[in-house]
Amino acid sequence: MVNFTRRRVIQIAGGFALTGVAGRWLAVPEAFAGQNGVPAEEVDDFLAVSRKLIMRDELDGNLANALVHASKLALDSFTEQLTRLKALLAEQPALLDGEQLDFGAAFAAEEALARNVLSGWYTGVVGSGDQAIYVTHINALSNQVVADKLVPTSFSYGPCGSWHRAP
Amino acid sequence: MYIAAPKVSDRRFQREYVIPMSNDKVADVVVVGAGICGSLLATRLARAGRSVLLLESGPRKGRGELVQNYRESAFKSDYMAPYPYSEMAPHPRFSPTPNDYLEQAGPHAYQAQYIRMLGGTSWHWAAQMWRYVPNDFRTQSLYGVGVDWPISYDDLEDYYYQVEVITGVGGEPDNGSPRTKPFPMERVPASYLQQRVTERLAPEYRVIDDATARNSRSYGGRPACCGNNNCMPICPIDAQYHGGIAAQEAEAEGVEIVTEAVVYRLEHDIQGRISAVHYYDWDKVSHKVTAQTVVLAANAIETPKLLLMSTSDRFENGIANARDNVGRNLCDHPAVGVSFDVDEPVWPGRGPVSPCSIGDFRDGEFRAEHAPFRLDISNGSKVASVTKELLAEGYHGRALEEQVRFRSARRLALKNAMEQLPDPNNRVTLSATRDALGLPTPRMYWDIGAYERRGAEATRAHYTRIAEMLGGTNVKHSKEGAFSNRQHITGTLSMGNDPATSVTDAWGRAHDHENLFMVGTGVMPTVGTCNVTLTAAALALRTADRILEETQHG
Known part of the structure; x- marks a missing residue:
């Protein structure tokens, strides 16, 4: 079993961020999947929770794998919290009926993890401050959501002035 | 000895x-x-x-x-x-945690990013490669504030041009700074955002192309800008000098x-x-x-x-x-800002991050009363910042994605470049802290005077008007009494x-x-x-x- 360090997670993620064309969804290389010691069941749980929070059925499994690995490094008791969050959403699906998360004080820890899961997918960064781990840039869902109008920062729009026309 | x-x-x-x-x-x-x-x-x-x-x-x-x-x-x-x-060779560092290289001794933190x-x-x-306006060199004589320079605009005009040629500067020629020769670089085409804002604010406000050392064609062995929207923190292709x-x-x-x-x-x-x-x-x-x-x-x-x-x-x-x-009279542009959501999608993030501004308030008799300023209009992508904002608000699911699109398309931000008068109390000295080589680190004292505060009030009035003209909602002014520095350390x-x-x-x-x-x-x-x-x-x-x-x- 390969146990990647925090730095290695960054290198892996950076690798696929840098290998593609701006604005296009790039699959995380499958070669990395399953090489970081993250149990497949944990990735499955993460994907199950993520699908409910994001309301998308199609989520990239390899990116999920990288997010789980980063979360285990950056977030305390991630695995246990993930199990509890999965159970909570199964038992009380109505918690996600509103547009904004509000699990109440009794489930503050689960809500915090839900926000972290969303943050990982949409910003490409897991954790904060000293614990922040970069996972991806162009594959962050926030960039994908606007991909028909904007390319991720640092990538090109094309010839000079191609941004002149209405997007 | x-x-x-x-x-x-x-x-x-x-x-x-x-x-x-x-x-x-x-x-x-x-x-x-x-x-x-x-x-x-x-x-x-x-x-x-x-x-x-x-x-x-x-x-x-x-x-x-x-x-x-x-x-x-x-x-x-x-x-x-x-x-x-x-x-x-330490310098200010802010993430993951600030290193406090600059000791802050004044009422306002001076967070230089050099x-x-x-x-x-x-x-x-x-x-940004702006010339001063001629009267900037004589504010004491003309308006009774600040200090006069020992040289004039005319003394610098040719040198301005020399640097513009070396670095490849283009922009709006009628920007308050007289020129004897045209810009050496054709201006970079305006983004859709700039076009819409320019149209909707005219004629009350005149939005102009900034003067920038950014290639609109190959120049100096470097390529033309291709709009990566990453001028800060780094242009990936050296399209800017x-x-x-x-x-x-x-x-x-x-x-x-x-x-x-x-x-x-x-x-x-x-x-x-x-x-x-x-x-x-x-x-x-x-x-x-x-x-x-x-x-x-x-x-x-x-x-x-x-x-x-x-x-x-x-x-x-x-x-x-x-x-x-030495070290006294530290000046910068003590900035106040505003952001709001325009009533139409303008999609900031396409092209250079800081392409245009409003220069109507750079000079005039009012300088005797309050600080002059220029208003910078950001074209930086707002995707990351609005996403963080929405996540903090707890959005999830389809509503989150709808809001990411909505706010990313409409969020407009302005910041002023407001003149600060020299004040000998604003200064750099040596702190008692030593770096790894045993050398003292800088200690900063920075305060904002009444002249600049009046300038900030005038700025905010224009922000409010501009937001109104653009159908702005979710209008957020920067905190009253707070000023950020613009990294223009003088x-x-x-x-x-x-x-x-x-x-x-x-x-x-x-x-x-x-x-x-x-x-x-x-x-x-x-x-x-x-x-x-x-x-x-x-x-x-x-x-x-x-x-x-x-x-x-x-």
């Missing part, structure tokens, strides 16, 4: 007959600081046949590595994050560059001339440089720091500081005719040290209402010409 300089005045003699110790170097001119100003000056001197040694405290890094650092950074909104950091690295701070900039390019050009012209060379002391002779420059390498081995002329170009905080560190029995308050002016080495109130003369020469010159934004006595790099660079070339003129028979 001062240390006598070697009694060598002829540089040819120095070169041919003085055998330096192994750690020593000799040059006609030694320049401390390899940012855009130091590098441009060094290039000009080398091109005229002078031997030039350029000392840079930080390391040498390439653009590719920096771009990769940006893309892999967890802190993309921190413009300092992609740049290398070393305890050997880079100690070959090329300096203009690695992360929006390539910066100090790293200037340093490369200096080296190509024969300038000897030594990086990781932290200058810690200036030595003087009995006449007060600078006889040697001492620096540590990153192993803390000391080296000595002798030169006919010494130029300090280490930015408006690090240069005062070096002067204040260089004490002797004769100059007990430091070099060039006999009248306690005044700490002010030039002037009177040694009692200035550090340098009209050529950037230290009043009490004949062979010591300073370049960079610190020599600028007032900050005006525009980004300061062009003026500093123009002054640097003017200083270079002065040095050449004075030493041509040396």
Whole structure:
């Protein structure tokens, strides 16, 4: 079993961020999947929770794998919290009926993890401050959501002035 | 006690007959600081046949590595994050946690974001290359505020143009700064955002193209901008000029560059001339440089720091500081901002990050009453910031994605560049803290006066009006009473005719040290209402010409 360090997670993620064309969804290389010691069941749980929070059925499994690995490094008791969050959403699906998360004080820890899961997918960064781990840039869902109008920062729009026309 | 300089005045003699110790170097001119100003000056001197040694405290890094650092950074909104950091040549650092390199002693934190690295701070900039307006040089005479410069706009006009040619500047010609020659670069086409904002604010407000050193065509061996929207913290393709390019050009012209060379002391002779420059390498081995002329170009905080560190029995308050002016009169653009959601999608993030502004309030009789300002309109992508905002609000699912699109398409942000009057109490001094080489770190005192606060009130009134004209909702002004600095650090080495109130003369020469010159934004006595790099660079070339003129028979 390969146990990647925090730095290695960054290198892996950076690798696929840098290998593609701006604005296009790039699959995380499958070669990395399953090489970081993250149990497949944990990735499955993460994907199950993520699908409910994001309301998308199609989520990239390899990116999920990288997010789980980063979360285990950056977030305390991630695995246990993930199990509890999965159970909570199964038992009380109505918690996600509103547009904004509000699990109440009794489930503050689960809500915090839900926000972290969303943050990982949409910003490409897991954790904060000293614990922040970069996972991806162009594959962050926030960039994908606007991909028909904007390319991720640092990538090109094309010839000079191609941004002149209405997007 | 001062240390006598070697009694060598002829540089040819120095070169041919003085055998330096192994750690020593000799040059006609030694320049401390390899940012855009130091590098441009060094290039000009080398091109005229002078031997030039350029000392840079930080390391040498390439653009590719920096771009990769940006893309892999967890802190993309921190413009300092992609740049290398070393305890050997520390600079302000803000993530993951602030290093508090600048000790804050005043009522407002002065959070300078300068880079100690070959090329300096203009690695992360929006390539803004504005000229001052002519009246900026005479505010005391015209409006009874601030100070007059010892030179006029006309003295700089040709130098402005020279720098514009070197760096490839384009923009709106009718911007309040008269020109005798057209811009050397055609302007970069306006983004859709700029077009819509320009149309909707006209004629009440006139939105114009910024003056920027950004290629709209291949120029200087560099490509045209392709709109990566990453001018800050780093242009991935060098479509905009910066100090790293200037340093490369200096080296190509024969300038000897030594990086990781932290200058810690200036030595003087009995006449007060600078006889040697001492620096540590990153192993803390000391080296000595002798030169006919010494130029300090280490930015408006690090240069005062070096002067204040260089004490002797004769100059007990430091070099060039006999009248306690070094480090005083720190000015910047104390900024207030606003953001709101326009009532139509304008999609900021396409093209350069800072392409246009409103310059209607840069000059006028009102300057007697309140600070003038320019209003910068951001075209930086808002995707990351609105996503964080929405996640903090707890959005999830389809609503989250709808809101990411909605706010990313409509979010508009403005920030002002407001002139701050020189105040001797605003200053750089030395803190009691020592860095890894045992050198003191800077201590900052920064306050905002009534003149600027009135300017901020006037600015906010325009923000409110502009938001109204653009159908803005979710209008958020920056916190009342809070001011951010714009990284336009000026005044700490002010030039002037009177040694009692200035550090340098009209050529950037230290009043009490004949062979010591300073370049960079610190020599600028007032900050005006525009980004300061062009003026500093123009002054640097003017200083270079002065040095050449004075030493041509040396």
